[in-house]
Amino acid sequence: MNRLLKIRNLEIGFESKKGKAVRLHHSLNFELTKGQFISILGPNGAGKSTFLRTILAYQKVLSGDVYYGESLLTDLTVKELAKEVAVVLTDKIEESFLTVYEIVSTGRYPFSGFTGRLTEEDNIFISEALELVGISSFTNRYFHQLSDGERQKVMIARAIAQDTALIFLDEPVAFIDAPSKIEIMELLTMLSHEHQKGILIATHDLEAALRYSDELWLLGVDGEVDKGDPKGLLNNGVINKFFDKDNIVLNKEKIRFEKKSIN
Amino acid sequence: MGIKGKTAPWFIIFLALVIILFLANLWYGSVLIPWKDVLWVLTGSDDINEINKVIILDYRLPQAITAIAVGMALSIAGLILQTVFRNPLAGPSVLGISSGASLGVALVVFAGSLFQLELLNSAYIFREISVVAAALIGSFLVLLIIIFISTRISNVVTILIIGIMIGYTVSAIVGVIQFFSRAEELHAYILWGLGSFSKTSISQSVFLLCASLLVTMVVFFYIKGLNALLLGDYYAKSVGVDVKQIQIILIIIAGLLIAIGTVFTGPIAFVGLAIPHLARYFFKTSNHGILIPAVILFGISLTLICNLIAKLPGYDTSLPINAVTSMVGAPIIIWVIVKRGKVKRA
Numbered sequence A: 001m002n003r004l005l006k007i008r009n010l011e012i013g014f015e016s017k018k019g020k021a022v023r024l025h026h027s028l029n030f031e032l033t034k035g036q037f038i039s040i041l042g043p044n045g046a047g048k049s050t051f052l053r054t055i056l057a058y059q060k061v062l063s064g065d066v067y068y069g070e071s072l073l074t075d076l077t078v079k080e081l082a083k084e085v086a087v088v089l090t091d092k093i094e095e096s097f098l099t100v101y102e103i104v105s106t107g108r109y110p111f112s113g114f115t116g117r118l119t120e121e122d123n124i125f126i127s128e129a130l131e132l133v134g135i136s137s138f139t140n141r142y143f144h145q146l147s148d149g150e151r152q153k154v155m156i157a158r159a160i161a162q163d164t165a166l167i168f169l170d171e172p173v174a175f176i177d178a179p180s181k182i183e184i185m186e187l188l189t190m191l192s193h194e195h196q197k198g199i200l201i202a203t204h205d206l207e208a209a210l211r212y213s214d215e216l217w218l219l220g221v222d223g224e225v226d227k228g229d230p231k232g233l234l235n236n237g238v239i240n241k242f243f244d245k246d247n248i249v250l251n252k253e254k255i256r257f258e259k260k261s262i263n
Numbered sequence B: 001m002g003i004k005g006k007t008a009p010w011f012i013i014f015l016a017l018v019i020i021l022f023l024a025n026l027w028y029g030s031v032l033i034p035w036k037d038v039l040w041v042l043t044g045s046d047d048i049n050e051i052n053k054v055i056i057l058d059y060r061l062p063q064a065i066t067a068i069a070v071g072m073a074l075s076i077a078g079l080i081l082q083t084v085f086r087n088p089l090a091g092p093s094v095l096g097i098s099s100g101a102s103l104g105v106a107l108v109v110f111a112g113s114l115f116q117l118e119l120l121n122s123a124y125i126f127r128e129i130s131v132v133a134a135a136l137i138g139s140f141l142v143l144l145i146i147i148f149i150s151t152r153i154s155n156v157v158t159i160l161i162i163g164i165m166i167g168y169t170v171s172a173i174v175g176v177i178q179f180f181s182r183a184e185e186l187h188a189y190i191l192w193g194l195g196s197f198s199k200t201s202i203s204q205s206v207f208l209l210c211a212s213l214l215v216t217m218v219v220f221f222y223i224k225g226l227n228a229l230l231l232g233d234y235y236a237k238s239v240g241v242d243v244k245q246i247q248i249i250l251i252i253i254a255g256l257l258i259a260i261g262t263v264f265t266g267p268i269a270f271v272g273l274a275i276p277h278l279a280r281y282f283f284k285t286s287n288h289g290i291l292i293p294a295v296i297l298f299g300i301s302l303t304l305i306c307n308l309i310a311k312l313p314g315y316d317t318s319l320p321i322n323a324v325t326s327m328v329g330a331p332i333i334i335w336v337i338v339k340r341g342k343v344k345r346a
Helices: A048-055 A078-082 A100-111 A120-133 A148-161 A178-193 A206-212 A230-235 A238-243 B008-027 B050-084 B097-114 B124-152 B156-180 B183-194 B202-229 B233-238 B243-260 B271-283 B288-310 B321-345
Strands: A003-015 A021-033 A037-041 A063-068 A085-088 A166-170 A198-203 A215-219 A225-228 A248-251 A256-259
Touching (some): A003 A048, A003 A198, A021 A198, A021 A215, A021 A225, A037 A178, A037 A206, A048 A166, A078 A085, A100 A120, A100 A148, A100 B202, A120 A148, A148 A166, A178 A198, A206 A230, A215 A230, A215 A238, A225 A230, B050 B202, B050 B243, B050 B271, B050 B288, B097 B124, B097 B156, B124 B156, B183 B321, B202 B233, B202 B243, B202 B288, B233 B243, B271 B321
Parallel strands (some): A037 A198, A166 A198
Antiparallel strands (some): A003 A021, A003 A063, A215 A225
């Protein structure tokens, strides 16, 4: 069974203050298989975060179906879902006195009992995750003393320790300096290609997404949707359709946005 | 998240401190009781001065046990509320639960004045029971309102603000009631509001301790949930914690603990707010596996120390405990906030 995630005719959106549902997309159809690294791209307000939150059950599915393996999202309990997918979110952790080890060990919570006592096996998962991300030396440091890039690695280690087939990441490389960004994208590629994880990220970083993903899911502001391999979407001009503004266009060769030349 | 090796010796030291403070509470007062007779509580030998036995059994032991029960209950309640509301200023008085208890007591006193029941002159037992029942009902009414709101509103900060507003409203109602009360009732109410560990009988104090221990034991089953909540609702959910459910359970537990820590003694200020901060900064951890036992020991130590300070003037009566806990607790909060600023910048 290689298909990890299947999304059928999914309608996403949110309730506005007056109780009216604001629909962002009516009919999303996507699939993610083992070992795939997929990026969700789209301009601000296209619903990337809403999409992620909906398939994680943080937000209601308006209509349509989300399958994890063979199970329907709406049939899964919180604990069952925690064994299917691990996440790295943009939520800030404010607590001052949590060590890296303590944060990574929360990844083992879906498997531990009432008190959260860790077994020998849990500790192996935790140290392997730290090792894989290359932060074994941070184990006993306080999370809040780390740089943004290092914190992001801790959260990825935490997701790895959760030992799920899928990892979803919301803006994993925003606010992170260029070398750390490459490091994290390489790490995610390694997780998908070598460890056969299904990786799904929502990002603004077009360049990084084009360079590293196996597939792009494009969400537009007016409900347009497209998907495909990065090269194809770039060459046939689909990406331009989603991102170009009046006089700012994507230069396909240089993969950067430029002001439209007058001629 | 087990207890690390270096923290275990500290727990033994603080446990010893609690025992010493407990014995000191039996020893110290308007009359100093010889240590031989103080230790009778532990040994139970027959060789004890009868007067000292009465002083210990009727006055000092219930007081010390009450201080222990209240210190534990309020500190754990404060820790739970600070974690659930992810707010360092959350505490027993903040959610309006202790104000609810105050309203209950004020209503009973006022009803007495309204129906000419002469509560103060009526049988002591009747007065006692009605005041305790009123405090319990009052705190639980506010708690029910908070729970009702928290099932509808998912934002914990909003709930916190609503709790503070309920507290102000309830206090305002109490103020109006006081305005219409007669001098004697006002006096009775103010005495309750000043807080005291000395109004409980031995059986009441043992009841308080058992209730406090029982509810605190339940909290140990939520170490994992509390730790997960530190990462935020979504991260907690992502590791299989049913956030909504656990928040409601923890708020109920906190409410119970606050009711336990308020009914017999009146609202005790600052203990629930200050102790969790002190424990966090002493052990440099946010891990509830360490914090819960630390908060229990620190909370008990603080109330026992405050009870000793209250007896310092050396008369038969002691200082209002609320004034003492405020004088000790408020500087702790200030110190912690200043320290916190330094840690954040580092």
